[in-house]
Amino acid sequence: MVTRWFDGEGEDFRLLGTRCARCAAVFFPREDGFCRNPGCAGGDLVETALSRRGRVWSYTDGRYRPPAPYLSDPELPWEPYTLIAVELAAERMVVLGQAAPGVTVADLEVGMEMEVVPGVLGTDPENPSTTWTTWNWRPVGVTA
Structure with a gap:
């Protein structure tokens, strides 16, 4: 399954x-x-x-290259990323995820309304036509 x-x-x-x-x-x-x-x-x-929307519960930035199984090309410079913990509206549970591309900690505040959107985790280096997907959090009203 x-x-x-x-x-x-x-x-x-x-x-x-x-x-x-x-x-x-x-x-x-x-x-x-x-x-x-x-x-x-x-x-x-x-x-x-689950609910598409929720509110920022907490957030931080990742300024280090995480170890495997996280996917990153060691030949490329490291790009910091933003992690957001969002409390879902109906379920009242907190779900952690990366911010959508372009969203930084400077764009966030606790309590801000967020929505879940599709995201890209990476591509298979042995088969570039294979894309691994994930979810991202994006402030409501912001478009990619």
Whole structure:
């Protein structure tokens, strides 16, 4: 079984989690084996699309090249990136992700409204036509 963390395009792009049919707890990353709620013995978990929007809970910049399995070409100069923790609107859970290209810590404030958008993690060096995708956070109202 292939585990999907996100699906869709444009306005339909969503992170995918799971919801326990018994206690309604929502999980991201998804959980497909058992309910992680310690007070629930449920195990029937259903894939569910998460909120597209939330608010900045925290953020920071990454100024170092992370180790494998992170993908980066050691021949290219290192480019800092921005990490954002966003509290999802309906689920009230915090999801971490990279900022969309061009969004820096100078553009952010705690409480600012964000939306999830498709992102590119990298390409397969052995097969450049293969692109690895991910999600990014972007301030609402900002276009790429």
